[in-house]
Amino acid sequence: xxxxxxxxxxxxxxxxxKVRLRWFLSENNFWSRALICWLFASLLLKLDAVESYDTRxxxxxxxxxxxxxxxxxxxxxxxxxxxKMFASDSHLSSLISIxxxxxxxxxxxxxTKIWSQLMSKILSQKPKKIGVTxxxxxxxxxxxxxxxxxxxxxNPKIVWAGSSNLNDKTGLPFASHVNRSNIxxxxxxxxxxxxxxxxxxxxxxxxxxAEKLSLAPESKSKTSAVINYSGYNRFQTATLSQILxxxxxxxxxxxxxxxxxxxxxxxxxxxTPFGQMARHEFWAQVTNNFVHNKFIKKLPTTIYVAxxxxxxxxxxxxxxxxxxxxxxxxxxxxATLWTAFSxxxxxxxxxxxxxxxxxxxLVLLWMTYIGFQALRIEKAHYKLxxxxxxxxxxxxxxxxxxxxxxHDLKTPIAKxxxxxxxxxxQNSQSDNLSDDLHNLKDYSEELNKYIQSILKLLRVxxxxxxxxxxxxDLNEIIENVIERLExxxxxxxxxxxxxxxxxxxxxxxxxxxxxxxxxxxxxxxKYTSPGGHVRIHTIETDTDVLIEVHDTGEGIPQSDxxxxxxxFSRGKNQDLKTKGSGLGLYLAKYFIELHGGKISVKSELxxxxxxxxxxxxxx
Numbered sequence: 001x002x003x004x005x006x007x008x009x010x011x012x013x014x015x016x017x018k019v020r021l022r023w024f025l026s027e028n029n030f031w032s033r034a035l036i037c038w039l040f041a042s043l044l045l046k047l048d049a050v051e052s053y054d055t056r057x058x059x060x061x062x063x064x065x066x067x068x069x070x071x072x073x074x075x076x077x078x079x080x081x082x083x084k085m086f087a088s089d090s091h092l093s094s095l096i097s098i099x100x101x102x103x104x105x106x107x108x109x110x111x112t113k114i115w116s117q118l119m120s121k122i123l124s125q126k127p128k129k130i131g132v133t134x135x136x137x138x139x140x141x142x143x144x145x146x147x148x149x150x151x152x153x154x155n156p157k158i159v160w161a162g163s164s165n166l167n168d169k170t171g172l173p174f175a176s177h178v179n180r181s182n183i184x185x186x187x188x189x190x191x192x193x194x195x196x197x198x199x200x201x202x203x204x205x206x207x208x209x210a211e212k213l214s215l216a217p218e219s220k221s222k223t224s225a226v227i228n229y230s231g232y233n234r235f236q237t238a239t240l241s242q243i244l245x246x247x248x249x250x251x252x253x254x255x256x257x258x259x260x261x262x263x264x265x266x267x268x269x270x271x272t273p274f275g276q277m278a279r280h281e282f283w284a285q286v287t288n289n290f291v292h293n294k295f296i297k298k299l300p301t302t303i304y305v306a307x308x309x310x311x312x313x314x315x316x317x318x319x320x321x322x323x324x325x326x327x328x329x330x331x332x333x334x335a336t337l338w339t340a341f342s343x344x345x346x347x348x349x350x351x352x353x354x355x356x357x358x359x360x361x362l363v364l365l366w367m368t369y370i371g372f373q374a375l376r377i378e379k380a381h382y383k384l385x386x387x388x389x390x391x392x393x394x395x396x397x398x399x400x401x402x403x404x405x406x407h408d409l410k411t412p413i414a415k416x417x418x419x420x421x422x423x424x425x426q427n428s429q430s431d432n433l434s435d436d437l438h439n440l441k442d443y444s445e446e447l448n449k450y451i452q453s454i455l456k457l458l459r460v461x462x463x464x465x466x467x468x469x470x471x472x473d474l475n476e477i478i479e480n481v482i483e484r485l486e487x488x489x490x491x492x493x494x495x496x497x498x499x500x501x502x503x504x505x506x507x508x509x510x511x512x513x514x515x516x517x518x519x520x521x522x523x524x525x526k527y528t529s530p531g532g533h534v535r536i537h538t539i540e541t542d543t544d545v546l547i548e549v550h551d552t553g554e555g556i557p558q559s560d561x562x563x564x565x566x567x568f569s570r571g572k573n574q575d576l577k578t579k580g581s582g583l584g585l586y587l588a589k590y591f592i593e594l595h596g597g598k599i600s601v602k603s604e605l606x607x608x609x610x611x612x613x614x615x616x617x618x619x
Contacts (some may be wrong), residue, residue: 020066031316033368038312039362040303040319048354053197053296054225054273060347063230066288071237071280072122072260075519079262083111103215109137109262112135114240116149120262121243123155129213130158131287133261133268133280137162137173150175154182154341159212161186165551184209186283189224194271198224199286201427209283215234227295228289228350232274235284251448257291259284296353304354308361313337315362319369327369331362467509467594474545474615475500477510478536481517495533496521503540506617513615517547518597519584520611524551527609541618544597547613564601565589 122130153160153175160173162183176183185206188196199208203220211218238248261280262268268279277285290297311334318330335358362450482496489496517536524534533554539546556564564585593601596616603609 037364041308041357043463044357057229057273069257069284071235074240074262086260100240106134110140121254127253127258129257131213132160135161159184200224210286210290213287215289228294228296315365469507471505472510492530497535499537501539513576516588516591520549527553546614549611554609555605
């Protein structure tokens with residue numbers, strides 16, 4: 001029983017996942033997909049490692065040289081030569097060369113007389129603070145014998161390097177005060193790759209050397225600060241020899257923070273994002289961060305998340321309103337703009353704006369958009385195919401129906417006309433019956449014309465319809481049309497005038513152009529009052545053949561001119577005056593455009609109408 005319940009619950013969970021997955025992948029849920037992309041990019045903010053700062057440090061622009069911090073660099077060989085001169089330690093005089101010594105300890109750099117001279121000369125220029133990055137504790141034994149030297153080394157302006165543990169007496173320098181106010185910790189915490197990127201501040205431990213030199217307020221809680229490195233050789237430097245020989249400017253150390261260290265020994269090197277850096281230069285960088293509050297700042301996560309949300313909204317707007325190629329351009333532009341903004345904020349205000357999560361967001365949105373577009377295009381294509389199939393079936397049904405009806409109507413109409421003709425011949429003596437039979441014949445002919453017009457329309461609008469061009473004389477076609485319509489014009493006492501300019505043979509579909517001329521001239525006769533005239537004029541240019549059909553009829557109202565080319569469209573006042581199907585001008589325009597030509601009309605009420613046809617000489 002328990003197994004069945006478990007199986008039932010698992011089935012419900014699986015069905016729920018399927019439903020949600022189907023909903024997520026549906027066409028109408030692009031916003032939900034964008035929301036998930038935004039949430040995923042927001043989670044990536046947690047993975048924004050400090051290591052990514054390294055590249056930012058290396059590509060940043062030139063950083064100004066700090067003017068309130070200077071370095072004193074003690075070269076190993078230089079110190080050994082000066083020690084020989086002072087001869088305070090006899091064992092140093094036996095050293096011939098130490099250029100190859102890389103693992104010497106801090107105690108090598110201790111000589112009481114040298115340090116006494118060095119400190120006196122620096123203090124004489126009244127610096128703010130002096131930081132010694134060498135550790136001088138038990139490693140230098142009892143080398144100070146004069147109280148005067150001891151008092152000098154305990155000057156409040158001098159901060160000596162020591163251990164961070166307040167209870168570790170072995171980590172105290174020899175000149176430390178009882179309250180340890182002149183001790184600065186130089187203990188470092190390295191990342192897994194050995195690079196020092198942070199300074200850890202702990203109120204339970206002794207303050208760092210940089211804190212003591214910058215007089216920064218003590219941290220009230222355990223925290224860490226990301227160091228804002230400015231690169232190599234960013235500080236003014238003096239050597240031990242220059243100071244002892246008075247070869248530095250008089251105010252070189254005045255009101256400045258001075259850090260003393262060596263540059264070659266391995267234990268004086270610290271691995272930074274820029275590579276190996278001398279210990280005193282490293283602590284100068286950290287001190288500069290404290291003095292000018294230049295540590296890298298990270299904004300609250302909510303601000304980063306809000307920025308990604310804004311980026312999501314902009315990206316969704318772009319993909320919703322622009323084609324794919326344009327959207328891709330804007331996405332690249334957004335990524336570039338975000339990167340430039342992040343670099344500018346980082347260099348100008350020391351604020352970290354992550355770019356990896358923004359890149360991930362744009363890539364995810366783009367991939368989601370491509371999938372969404374592909375699904376939408378596929379559905380639209382399928383829908384279009386279905387519509388085409390339905391339209392094809394409907395068109396076939398319409399054609400079959402109209403063809404069937406037209407064919408079935410033609411036979412009885414032809415029989416009616418034959419009977420009418422026979423009765424008309426047999427009863428020609430009866431005037432009333434003869435008139436009725438004549439009207440009946442006209443009505444049957446009119447119905448036959450309607451049917452013929454519908455059949456023409458179906459034929460030319462079918463997919464298989466093609467025009468058949470052949471070289472022919474256009475003027476001859478017009479003359480044949482006039483000959484056919486002369487009886488109709490004579491019945492209304494209308495004069496047909498021809499003004500045909502001689503021209504060469506041109507290629508066109510004789511049947512279609514004949515239909516066009518016939519329709520226009522017949523309409524001109526139909527809408528022209530008795531006693532009027534109709535004129536047909538042709539002219540040939542370098543590129544076209546022009547045909548003009550003028551009549552002196554009543555004209556077409558301006559409100560009807562835009563509608564006369566439509567199917568089954570007739571003038572508002574023509575339904576009762578004249579008979580017609582409303583297909584003639586539609587077919588005329590269609591036939592002319594099939595030839596690459598144009599047809600237009602100009603009309604004025606009471607002054608007649610002119611139709612203009614332009615057929616190109618070249619196909």
